[in-house]
Amino acid sequence: MRPGPSSNLAVEKLATRVRDALGPLEGAAFLTRLAVVGDDLVEALTAVYGDRVDVSAFVADLVDDALAAAVSRPLPLRVLDRRREVDQQWFQREHLVGYVCYADRFAGDLRGVGERVDYLAELGIGYLHLMPLLRSRDGENDGGYAVADYDAVDPRLGTMADLEALAAGLHDRGIALCADLVLNHTAREHPWARKALAGHPAYEDFYLLFSDRAEPDAFERTLPEVFPDMAPGSFTFLPETGAWVWTTFREFQWDLRWSNPQVFRAMLGVLFTFANHGVDVVRLDAAPFLWKRLGTDCQNQPEAHRLLQGLRALTRLAMPGVLLKAEAIVGPDHLVPYLGAHDRYRPECDLAYDNQLMVMLWSSLATRDVRLAVHALERRRPAPLSSSWVTYLRGHDDIGWAVADEDAWAVGLDPRAHRAFLAAFYAGKHPGSFGRGADFGLNPATTDVRTSGTAASLAGLEEALEAGVPEQVEGALRRLETLYAVVYSFGGIPLLYMGDELGLRNDTAWADDPQHADDNRWLHRPPMDWDAAERRHDEKQVEGRMFAALRGLAQARGRAPALRSDSATRLLPLPDPHVLGYVRTHPRTAPVLALASFSDDERIVDGSVLDRAGIRTPEHVHSTAGGLQWSDGRLVLPAWGFLWVTDTH
Numbered sequence: 001m002r003p004g005p006s007s008n009l010a011v012e013k014l015a016t017r018v019r020d021a022l023g024p025l026e027g028a029a030f031l032t033r034l035a036v037v038g039d040d041l042v043e044a045l046t047a048v049y050g051d052r053v054d055v056s057a058f059v060a061d062l063v064d065d066a067l068a069a070a071v072s073r074p075l076p077l078r079v080l081d082r083r084r085e086v087d088q089q090w091f092q093r094e095h096l097v098g099y100v101c102y103a104d105r106f107a108g109d110l111r112g113v114g115e116r117v118d119y120l121a122e123l124g125i126g127y128l129h130l131m132p133l134l135r136s137r138d139g140e141n142d143g144g145y146a147v148a149d150y151d152a153v154d155p156r157l158g159t160m161a162d163l164e165a166l167a168a169g170l171h172d173r174g175i176a177l178c179a180d181l182v183l184n185h186t187a188r189e190h191p192w193a194r195k196a197l198a199g200h201p202a203y204e205d206f207y208l209l210f211s212d213r214a215e216p217d218a219f220e221r222t223l224p225e226v227f228p229d230m231a232p233g234s235f236t237f238l239p240e241t242g243a244w245v246w247t248t249f250r251e252f253q254w255d256l257r258w259s260n261p262q263v264f265r266a267m268l269g270v271l272f273t274f275a276n277h278g279v280d281v282v283r284l285d286a287a288p289f290l291w292k293r294l295g296t297d298c299q300n301q302p303e304a305h306r307l308l309q310g311l312r313a314l315t316r317l318a319m320p321g322v323l324l325k326a327e328a329i330v331g332p333d334h335l336v337p338y339l340g341a342h343d344r345y346r347p348e349c350d351l352a353y354d355n356q357l358m359v360m361l362w363s364s365l366a367t368r369d370v371r372l373a374v375h376a377l378e379r380r381r382p383a384p385l386s387s388s389w390v391t392y393l394r395g396h397d398d399i400g401w402a403v404a405d406e407d408a409w410a411v412g413l414d415p416r417a418h419r420a421f422l423a424a425f426y427a428g429k430h431p432g433s434f435g436r437g438a439d440f441g442l443n444p445a446t447t448d449v450r451t452s453g454t455a456a457s458l459a460g461l462e463e464a465l466e467a468g469v470p471e472q473v474e475g476a477l478r479r480l481e482t483l484y485a486v487v488y489s490f491g492g493i494p495l496l497y498m499g500d501e502l503g504l505r506n507d508t509a510w511a512d513d514p515q516h517a518d519d520n521r522w523l524h525r526p527p528m529d530w531d532a533a534e535r536r537h538d539e540k541q542v543e544g545r546m547f548a549a550l551r552g553l554a555q556a557r558g559r560a561p562a563l564r565s566d567s568a569t570r571l572l573p574l575p576d577p578h579v580l581g582y583v584r585t586h587p588r589t590a591p592v593l594a595l596a597s598f599s600d601d602e603r604i605v606d607g608s609v610l611d612r613a614g615i616r617t618p619e620h621v622h623s624t625a626g627g628l629q630w631s632d633g634r635l636v637l638p639a640w641g642f643l644w645v646t647d648t649h
């Protein structure tokens with residue numbers, strides 16, 4: 001905060017309080033951080049709440065909250081903070097690979113997860129994302145994304161003490177813990193919602209309640225539906241009061257009114273408490289939806305960004321080792337602002353999902369043509385240096401075919417037709433398709449449709465195993481390995497989705513649980529198959545092949561510093577539309593050229609690509625073939641193969 005003369009006294013008082021509370025060393029660090037983030041904080045909150053509150057007083061309260069959180073932060077976490085303040089690129093390192101799972105589906109409960117750390121270590125995991133952990137409503141709860149109590153771990157998974165013990169155990173092994181914070185909505189069973197329903201005015205202001213349909217109707221003119229089939233519309237009627245409540249997702253998930261500064265303060269408190277239990281990376285669920293504006297799609301609004309910037313500034317202040325990750329699965333042009341790239345850099349989230357790379361990988365796989373991917377990925381702005389993407393192939397959600405119209409037209413594709421093709425291809429409806437996914441969220445009005453299915457089933461492994469044709473199985477395994485090779489090398493923290501390391505196929509029993517029966521995203525949320533995992537060291541088996549592939553990628557990435565998250569990525573468009581090429585460069589190390597084939601046949605790549613990558617004496621890093629293969633001075637890439645190569649000097 002830049003103190004004006006009138007506030008000098010207040011600043012001095014604060015400084016004394018901070019030093020008294022934290023001691024001279026940590027106090028000085030806190031005050032320095034306040035000086036660093038203060039302007040960002042005031043600016044962000046003025047933009048959002050300037051006409052609703054006295055911002056100086058509000059900020060002073062929030063700084064008090066941050067101080068209280070810093071004071072109550074356990075010592076081992078403060079030690080981590082200190083290390084991470086010194087080593088600010090701690091999450092950008094080449095050895096950091098992430099794993100994503102549901103605690104219960106992976107290992108029963110949190111204690112079970114703790115017992116499986118050796119398994120994760122085999123895969124080179126340094127970052128573990130556990131899906132929602134906090135107590136959700138009983139019955140349907142959207143996989144835990146309907147939180148009824150932010151202060152308690154879901155009893156099916158354990159207790160807060162279990163969470164703390166798990167986090168401490170992971171930290172001892174050098175593994176960071178990522179967990180979800182659902183901040184756009186609460187369950188309708190949450191005490192805030194209960195009080196709102198009971199007519200408590202302070203809590204009525206926590207939600208978006210409407211006494212009639214006039215405003216909901218006006219909003220719905222431009223609001224897309226997130227779950228058109230499972231939960232049509234964005235508002236739910238409350239028979240108890242005759243009012244309507246905003247429910248972007250399911251009818252039991254009530255959107256919070258973020259335009260109310262008290263919601264901001266309450267959720268900040270939740271975030272602080274959560275992180276003080278040992279969570280290092282907080283995944284901010286459904287971040288684009290926080291701000292509603294009439295006449296828009298109510299996503300990616302400038303105020304939503306400002307709110308994230310405010311949360312980030314305060315988190316940095318209280319607990320500088322904690323990162324925020326935006327779950328913003330939005331169109332390509334809306335993505336990079338979540339990492340702070342606006343008209344100027346405005347520190348926002350440290351991490352965001354590279355949804356665009358994910359969509360482009362699946363698109364290239366279906367068309368065996370990388371031109372759309374090259375165009376789309378080349379056009380976008382890079383992530384600011386202090387932030388990073390998380391790259392991924394599959395997650396727990398459906399795949400939305402976020403192909404920008406502009407990108408499709410630029411390479412001669414009709415965008416609507418291409419999106420429809422991708423959905424049809426991966427639902428196995430297109431002639432010649434190897435995909436075994438399923439349609440998700442068909443919107444009859446727009447005909448938009450998304451896709452469910454595990455990576456292995458989408459990439460053809462399920463079909464190939466059923467057909468029992470070894471070459472087909474080999475092709476599918478290669479496709480999976482090469483897709484993951486891009487995920488592990490393109491730039492960002494790579495995330496491995498539970499089960500992909502064993503090639504787990506769709507869960508055919510997904511609908512048996514009545515709570516899941518209307519949501520086929522459970523198709524790609526199979527329980528961990530520990531019997532299959534027993535076969536992970538047998539490379540004659542599918543599980544052994546995939547496990548070795550994923551482990552090999554992590555090890556090779558760890559040996560190639562240019563593959564760290566914050567190295568620059570430059571696409572190298574090649575004359576062959578079946579080959580994706582890019583080079584990763586970092587000022588302190590040799591570049592790495594990555595090539596990936598999206599073709600059923602062997603590809604020959606002209607050696608000039610090495611010059612373009614700045615490589616004079618090529619040295620093999622990792623590949624499908626296990627070494628550099630040449631033909632008349634040109635590089636040979638096997639069908640669906642990949643190659644990473646660096647320079648010896």
Ligand code: GLC
Nearest residue numbers: 142145182249285286327397
């Ligand atoms: C996020 C989650 C998704 C959930 C939604 C509502 O998008 O990833 O699974 O349904 O938020 O919380």
